[in-house]
Amino acid sequence: MTTMIGYLRVSTEEQASSGLGLEAQRESIRRYADAHGWDVIWYEDAGLSAKSLDRPQLQAALTRLHSKKRDAAGIVVAKLDRLSRSVVDFASVLELARAQGWALVAIDLGVDTSSPTGELVANLMMSVAQWERRVIGERTSAAMQAAKRRGQRFGFPSALPETTGERLLKLRATHTLACTATRLNAEGLTTATGASWTANTVAKVQKRISAAMEAVVEA
Template sequence: MTKPRSPRTRAATNRAIGYLRVSTGEQVESGAGLAAQRTIITDRADREGWQLDVVADEGLSGKSMNRPALVEALERLDRGDADVLVAAKLDRVSRSVADFARLLDRAQASGWRLVLLDLGVDTSTPAGEFVANTIANSAQYERRLIGQRTREGLAAKRAAGVRLGRPSSLPAEITARIVGEHDGGASLAGIARSLTVEGVPTARGGARWYPSTVRAVLHGQDATAMRAG
């Protein structure tokens, strides 16, 4: 196991990777967003005297960290080939609280800096590290509160007798058949195959059933009511 390197001094941290990301096809085609991010990062690099290399992930979501340019950039930083990862905004790097927290740990363990220009975050400083961790913790706290409120709201609706789930437009006998076959041990794929072969239309009038279509029926109001009865 590689031993974590000591944090690099400010004097040595002059090799920066500027990371850009856009998510929509329109932004990729027009360059909107990329140019603005590049300008902001380049201006900061000029002021800091960084040797800047800019990389970009175009047309990719920020929900996952598994993006080619970002993955390569992080590997270069971990190897010591660069010292700073700089982005115009936090959401260009990550939209996930868990991923962001892991990124902070990774930067600390490998000794490189994370700089987020929209928030004034620079993890090489105590203030910057504090802000970064506060952001991660606050977002996680809010996420848990939302989850708790959602669960409590659903529980209250169930207690009041409110039927949850989307109503089915399938004939009752088809829903009953799906429930019966599934409870009898038939697989989702098997049920979908037999309904398709027999020409039974889906709730939306489609000719082909899929395992996901069958699952939606099983999770719907009518199937739930049948099982409850």
């Protein structure tokens, strides 16, 4: 029997909302899994928003799928917004699933990369996300260049080269925190203190850089 990871999430505000509760999501996934003959391993993030992918249980699920001894064929969510409210973030997970060879299923949208039709829907979403990412990237790049001419920095720790920070952001577009740390270490890039990267340090540096970049873009 195929084993899938069932991922559940509710924010603090949504915990009591009709149709968004953990049990409603669990039941939807259970029905879909039964129809496909899947066994389900459950991961849930309660009281957390979907503004980013940096949620403990989601990252644990993605790390499990990345393991060389992977014991699950993919991840399934009842609704797309349980995984992410960002098309770009969702596309990043899709790219990760494709690169690592596991399935991603969003029941409400008919995305199921284990089937031809679901793969088609996923590809259409990928195209939209790539367009959105390019538009955002062009806007951010223009703002960064203008700020650099003014001598403004972007929140990089003083001893961290901008090239390292930019590499971190590029990796995070398609990699989990743990995978990003592994790649940075493999490429011989260190933190501002010269230490090896961990998932925690990647998250902290990304948050600092992103906040500074957003401030520049909004200025």
